[in-house]
Amino acid sequence: MKKIEQISNIQYTLANEFNIKKLIGKNVISQSGELVGKVKNIYIKDYRIIGILVKKFMNFEIFIQNEFFDSFTPEAIILKIDPVTELIGLKVFDKNGKKLGKITRILREGIKNTLIAIFVKKGIFRSEIKISLNDIQTISEFVILKKEFEDLDL
Amino acid sequence: MMNEEKKDDILKDERYILSTDNILGKDVIDKSGQSIGVVNQVHIDKLDKNIIGISIDSGFMKPLVFVGIDLIVNFGVDSVYIQQTPRSRYIDMIVFDNIGVIVGKVKNVYFKDESFEISHIKIKVSMLKSLLLDVKYVKRIGRNIFLNISKRNVKILLRKQN
Numbered sequence: 094m095k096k097i098e099q100i101s102n103i104q105y106t107l108a109n110e111f112n113i114k115k116l117i118g119k120n121v122i123s124q125s126g127e128l129v130g131k132v133k134n135i136y137i138k139d140y141r142i143i144g145i146l147v148k149k150f151m152n153f154e155i156f157i158q159n160e161f162f163d164s165f166t167p168e169a170i171i172l173k174i175d176p177v178t179e180l181i182g183l184k185v186f187d188k189n190g191k192k193l194g195k196i197t198r199i200l201r202e203g204i205k206n207t208l209i210a211i212f213v214k215k216g217i218f219r220s221e222i223k224i225s226l227n228d229i230q231t232i233s234e235f236v237i238l239k240k241e242f243e244d245l246d247l
Numbered sequence: 248m249m250n251e252e253k254k255d256d257i258l259k260d261e262r263y264i265l266s267t268d269n270i271l272g273k274d275v276i277d278k279s280g281q282s283i284g285v286v287n288q289v290h291i292d293k294l295d296k297n298i299i300g301i302s303i304d305s306g307f308m309k310p311l312v313f314v315g316i317d318l319i320v321n322f323g324v325d326s327v328y329i330q331q332t333p334r335s336r337y338i339d340m341i342v343f344d345n346i347g348v349i350v351g352k353v354k355n356v357y358f359k360d361e362s363f364e365i366s367h368i369k370i371k372v373s374m375l376k377s378l379l380l381d382v383k384y385v386k387r388i389g390r391n392i393f394l395n396i397s398k399r400n401v402k403i404l405l406r407k408q409n
Contacts, residue, residue: 120347122343122347122391123389123390124387124389125387125389125390125391126340126341126343126387126388126389126390126391126392126393127389127390127391164345164346164347166346166347168346168347168348169343169346169347169348170347171343171346171347171393175389184274186274186276186323186325186326187323189321189323189324190273190276190321190322190323190324190325190326190327190328191323191324191325191326192324192325192326230280231278231279231280232280233279233280233281233390234276234280234281234282234390235274235276235280235281235282235326236280237276237280237328
């Protein structure tokens with residue numbers, strides 16, 4: 094083991110301290126236990142961690158602010174949210190089990206994790222429909238609406 | 248008499264009549280919006296001539312799950328809604344400890360008598376070892392399971408159990 098000289102006013106046992114370098118590449122897990130991605134970068138401002146960059150696919154990365162961390166350990170970061178960006182691609186069914194299509198994009202409050210509406214499309218040639226959060230019953234692996242498709246205010 | 252007439256009207260109305268084609272292969276969704284699988288079979292009582300339930304295919308190498316007609320909320324156009332989350336939904340969920348370290352996978356879940364409330368979960372910790380864990384150690388169940396104890400404590404409980 095390498096000898097480390099310390100220049101500090103406090104004596105630290107560095108082996109026991111949290112080395113953020115080890116966090117790179119570790120899993121980021123959402124509140125519901127879904128793997129969001131892997132830590133690509135950690136952002137620091139005024140000597141404090143302000144957030145992390147999560148790598149999902151080749152060209153898709155999400156920045157998640159530290160406010161949304163439930164636990165932050167060298168093993169993984171658990172979020173206290175399910176990122177709304179994860180909703181894209183989910184199937185949407187109405188109250189009666191009729192499939193309306195898949196979520197193509199979402200509308201949220203600025204850059205917050207607060208969902209306002211989802212946009213659903215069934216097939217390439219159909220037009221997109223906007224469904225507001227008030228009409229949504231459940232969001233999980235599927236999105237289930239409170240109303241029948243015919244009763245939606247489109 | 249009035250009721251009989253109403254029933255006849257309903258039977259004439261095609262919206263209320265389903266064929267197995269309308270049910271088989273459809274997504275089965277529980278009340279929390281989680282996917283349970285697709286309808287594989289429809290079971291009919293030979294004597295009563297009534298549907299008694301459906302079998303759900305939850306995926307490759309997983310056994311079929313029977314759901315009784317009482318637990319089916321709605322036969323929709325494109326999906327079937329069921330009231331409760333069957334045991335099979337929890338099997339193979341990843342179990343994380345309180346800091347996000349993987350502890351193992353769910354091998355089985357046990358419900359409290361005559362309810363769908365979980366009392367214990369059996370976690371496959373390694374190839375040969377499984378731990379039966381009280382639900383009080385479970386912090387959250389979503390797509391996977393979070394415990395409120397560390398992996399180290401899980402190992403201690405495992406040692407005690409053996």
